[in-house]
Amino acid sequence: MSLRLRRLFPAIVIIAVIYTFHHSFSFSSSPPALPLHPTPSDCALPPIYDDVLVILKTGITEARTKVPPHLTTTLRCIPNYVIYSDYAEPLSSTVATQDILGPYISSTTKSTNPDFGLYNRVRLAGHAGLTPADLVADVNTPIGKPNNPGWKLDKWKFLPMVDAALAARPSAQWFVFMEADTYLLWHNLAAWLARLDPAKPWYLGNQMQIVDALFAHGGSGFVLSRPAMELARDLRAQSGDGWETAVDAHWAGDCLLGILLESCGVSLTWSWPMLQIAPPGEVDFFGVRADTPDRVWCYPAVSFHHLEGEADLRGLVEMEKGWERDGYTGRLMIYRDVFWRVVWGQIQSPREGWDNLVGDEVGPTATVDECREMCAHEALCLGYRFAVGDGRCWLGRGMQLGKKADGFTSGWMAHRIQAVADSLGRCETISWIG
Secondary structure, X not given: OOHHHHXXXXXXXXXXXXXXXXXXXXXXOOOOOOOOOOOOOOOOOOHHHHHEEEEEEOOOOOHHHHOHHHHOOOOOOOOOEEEEEOOOOEOOOOOEOEEOHHHHOOXXXXXXXXXXXXXXXXXXXXXXXXXXXXXXXXXXXXXXXXXXXXXXXXXXXXXHHHHHHHHHOOOOOEEEEEEOOOEEOHHHHHHHHOOOOOOOOOEEEOEXXXXXXXXXXXXXXXXXXXXXXXXXXXXXXXXXXXXXXXXXXXXXXXXXXXXXXXHOOOOOEEXXXXXXXXOHHHOOOOOEOOOOOOEHHHOEOOEEOOOOOHHHHXXXXXXXXXXXXXXXXXXXXXXXXXXXXXHHHHOXXXXXXXXXXXXXXXXXXXXXXXXXXXXXXXXXXXXXXXXXXXXXXXXXXXXXXXXXXXXXXXEEOHHHHHHHHHHHOOOOOOOOOO
């Protein structure tokens, strides 16, 4: 065992969990076949998607509200996709979720593990089995949402999704995983995958770390090639309990998947900023990738996450439609383009009830105008934020649009921002990952 693996497992507190090679973990039943999704005649996705399976992960507490908009937008032109949930239910006349836990989690775990309380209630009573506590959005913490029953159940889906997706489409070259608040730019993703050899074990994702474990953040979207999927499936099958003890001991399913892949020799390819944990408004467009001198500016945008409802989803759809109307169909949309199309027009004037996410507090000021003047007198300041209640002032050198937030007024130094944007140029050379 490598030094990295000897350090990895004790750090994640799953020392007692490593594989029992003398037994084979078996599943209770076979997964459903891959549903057929005929694409509309006006769809024109690259042919690579004939060899891609898209997997959308959801749950009973959100599937009816968050997933249907994807059926007419994000997934509309995708020929091969599945929707994995903790409850099987129809979402339209032709599309249904599949229960990913039933066939792939042992009956002992489902009947005795407290994480499956929600699962067992809805198996008996459907949506009537949901309680108010199931539907309340818990506050996100450094260890997730420990008081949210749906979130605790969600971690059990990651490893079964590998087996189910392979069984659903064993001939696929690429497997693309997303969530209900994720948006993918399919043409950019196709161009990225076309640069990579699908015969190699690829694991592409927005890098996250828990202690020594590096893994792809699930909500940002991540991609596995078929060899990587097969290695993960086969190694887990050699475990006496299918890694269920490991999942029970950890709080993050996407991290456990990363550990499983690391254990079979598949390392994560760090894929930020192409895959984002945030929506466009929270991207620092002038940021720099940590391990290179490359700026976000010249990378293709492939995914955005934490979309707040259907309005955010439709907004990104309209961004892409505008791109096509302007004659750029088939061309890469890089972050430079997203900035000029989505952000630039919204930063010309101060905005009340808005947080532009600038990070350095410089102390109290009497008015928002004084806060702005402090920014004006700092040569590298690009934005300011003022707390209306107590007069605190923040200044920042990044370029983020931000989000709605009561009690704040935010503004930008638009002339400076334009100068920086102009200096970054038109990106004659595109930055790529992998």
